[in-house]
Amino acid sequence: MASGTQRASASHQWNYDVFLSFRGVDTRNSFLSHLYHELQHSCIKTFMDDPELERGTTISSELFKAIQESRLAIVVLSPNYASSSWCLDELTKILQCMKSNGTVLPVFYNVDPSNVRKQSGSFAGAFAEHEKRFREDIEKVKRWRAALTEVANLSGLDSKNECERKLIEKIVEWVWGKVHRTFKLLDSTELVGIKFTREQMDLLLDPTDDVRFVGIWGMGGIGKTTIARLVHESISIHFEVSCFLANVREASEGNRLVDLQKQLLSPILKEKITRVLNEDWGTYFIKTCLCNKKVLLILDDVNASSQLEKFAKEKDWFGKGSIIIITTRDERLVKKHDMEISFKVEGLGDDDALELFSRNAFKKIYPEEGFLELSRCFVNYAGGLPLALKILGCSVYKRDRDEWKNELDKLRKNPEAEIFDLLKISYDRLDEMNKNIFLDVAFFLKGKKKNKVIEILDSCDRYGGINALVEKSLLTNDGNIVGMHDLIQEMAFEIVRKESPGEPGERSRLCHRNDIIHVLINNTATNKIQGIALSMRELEKANWNCEAFSKMINLKFLKVDNVIISSIPRILPNSLRIVKWNWYSSRYLPSNFQPNNLVSLEMQGSQLVRLWDERTDLPNLKCMDLSWSRNLATTPNFTSIPKLQVLNLKGCENLVQIHPSIVFLK
Template structure:
């Protein structure tokens, strides 16, 4: 592969780059919160990338440059002409700009006459005449070009909202009109979908959508990790979905299968296609049965993304007779054998190839320079060298290009020197150099996500990372911008190569010695740890990775030696020995069914923010007073052996104490009444509780006090029987 000759700038200057598919022009006061707002959401649901400007323009201010660029870089401008549209000089200026590009190839203007007569718009009568009379009083010099723009747009065929049909029906018609106009055009869902047009066209041919046959087709998208299988499937899905009565995109099936399971996938698929309540699908057999019966008469489009076992396909999209005539099932996978096992013939499989030389260059330039070409000759040479290492893999190019965005030539040269030290490294080595450009704290976030939080809810990960002092509001945003993570429906996702890279960093050059790793995420690795644990700073084990019945107990002594731990999340596990110590560096401790009767006496975690010991064996959390100034949440739900709450005098910032179901609890320590930030105290079903401090009833911070089920306490306080 050669990158020695680059296309000239003139060859790319004529190439049109669409940033948006639709630009919405509207009078905010008239339709922002009703018609236009609903139209915008409908376009988004259909996967149409839409620009909607919600910013109020101060009187007299000119249209912002980014608004002008959005108009020029949109394929379709939808102009919602309402009664007060012409009152706004800003709207009229915007319309003039739209008319300046109306005749450019590929550009479309679609007017929507919202309770106005097109002839009134075209000839400035009625409300439009009144508006122009006011403009005339202000002696505006723009009146002639405003009138010309209105006349031009009002003369186009458009949609009418006049009360003869429901607005929801009209919105559906507009969305259908837009999708039909876009169906032969390249989707601009992202700025870096380089080379996707030809791939989309080739795959759509396999779909054979124009066939008169009503056959059900299963098709495969095959390729190596990071080559763009999912991207291709999503673009095709958005381009063709209007052909089908029901659609569903099942994202990263292998990951969901290992986590929530196939039931959740059945729930999503049946809800999105035929509206079945997820509560009706409580186990795999029920989901499979409903799949095989409810979609038989429905022309359906389903994308089953990242499949890694034949069993997943069999239970999700088992047989052609499950689906109505004309249905299409698209499967993305790395494993050709899975497709063959499911009867997807070779001529129905599209194998995604690596980028061509020209495409690889264009993608790198878009990521690194936000343009289609290098800015000068020196950068041309540097991009040529850099592409030698990327091996035309889109993921590697995106990540490496993003890491060098806005960087000087010296930084590029330094990056190339790093690469030259390992000239034969595969993509993993290329990705690793991009991680080296992150700030140390962002590197920690990257590795934590790779080891612990990939596939988890973003808010959950943010909370824990924040407790660890990593400032995730900035860090996660940086990782996202650098293409190291993506967030889909509130969930963090990371490409498998990047996840493996993060875990490689955590192993720190000692792949066979877990005691020297910075993070531990598998039970077997923690079990192998005996001594020399000074490098371990975080352990997160997931319920699905722990089979207590088949695994030997862990050594509590090894955990006692981990003095740098900042994070522990444990499911229920067996431990042998005595827990003599816990790291004072802990910031978040969650341990289900904590097996010991109390925390170590030497445990003084001054930076601990949350302490979660649900269903624990705790009898007394700690003896005496402990200074824990950062501790905000204590959750001991279901700890049936707990007799008394500890002295909380040193936990001055405690906001929430959850003792629900602590059926052995007899007494709440008097110190709780002096907590000035406590907002929630849950004593629900503490049925042996005898008393609580009177000072609690005088607290000005306490917002929630749950006492249902505290039978003895209710009698002593003369509350009667609580519900």
């Protein structure tokens, strides 16, 4: 029997979480009925014998099997417990099967533990009867005495000076802690690298009568939902009402918020749940039915205040000690609702990322021999994003090295669709202005200082937005440098590619070498192009058809670095705001170029002799960098450049004339 129990314990194949042992005449219709209800309500699978099976003299094989298949046992020792030979047999079997510490909980219900231990008081009379009845098998009576002494010596709960409600709460909490200590709703692979650990959990459990709102925020796929489930599993036992509502955003878009309201209210309203006719009725019942209850409510994937207001607009909707947790991609939502506690979820470090990938790719914590470098390529692509690591790991499970390489090549050309769709949710909800700001940063401005980014965006009529995009976890602002996760940037590239999959000239932005060369050689540009950025690692010569620029009438941003073109551009779009063109090979700018909108001109190492004639007006130009333009002989008239702030003429060794109007610049 012991070996059978050990096997069951090792494999955790339990049919029941807990087995209840009790004397029916004392407790079945009172204490036990309430305890059983609370255990079932807490999703704890509980065995309680059928009252129709009235106790005989011998424990049934079905009950013996149920004891073997139960993880824990609760023994309710009441005044008449020892009078039942069935109960005493049951107790003996429980102790035989559950030798490991802490798996049996004695509850001393209206009895003194010393009476149980010594078989005195009401227990003395019961054993006097047993010794008469079983005088032919006195060893059995001795075993029963030993079992009572053993169970009385275990750490248990005493009903003395404790109201039944509190006693039941403590029992359920004990069972919950034993059954759920390993967070059984979460696969172990999901917990790799999670930093939301004991310290944060203790903060949530810090005893207080306040109602607390908690925000868990971060980019899509970073692990917010996993953390929220971990929290729910860990602390829900401490609340009268606990509810995890998943996919709030999705339910809202499908007009199904009332279904989530019913999910929250159903344990309280029961059959009256049909009275929740719509969202307004749901909100009314939440306010009126939960205001005196200690509630743990988790709202997963919230993206609008209107959603939050349907469930938890005010603190006085909930009883003392309640905790309301939301997960969101939008930090602004957390700030707007004055949430006292806020956690930003960060990506995984290299070691944790490799382990999570390996658990999905190999079902091991480390890559198999010969796959380490390939694994690191996938991990680098995922950039610490747990969702991406799991999806990519599963995609190469049980595949050979050649298939791994093919998957990696495909990934570099086209993002994984599931990852792309998840990340794109945040982008889709932006207004047009913020969509353009996001794409401009992804293509041209990532890694620049925040004030410079804002200045460039303002010059392109893109106002505000940086802080809003940071709050929505699409951008980062670390050390005043504007950045974004690599997969978020890949998503931006894919959004623009899908504007015209076959012809780059039909897209709004170009920053990939092959796309730009295709447009400029084949002259396939259109008025849809708003920005171009081409940077070569080393200086290259190119044979472009610069007529393509004449079609880009909405071009605002132009960056060409380390490219010397053989032809001379006869036209540059007057729409340009930012021009950075190093190694510009012509002696002059196009004569018909009217740079009225130009804010920044950087042409380092150019062949320019002069810029434009004195009649040219540049009312918006703030930065002019012509450093190392060795042929430059004269500067323009600065009277026409009233806003100039930066002028760099370093290395212009043939400069012989600086216009005297420079002294009037402010």
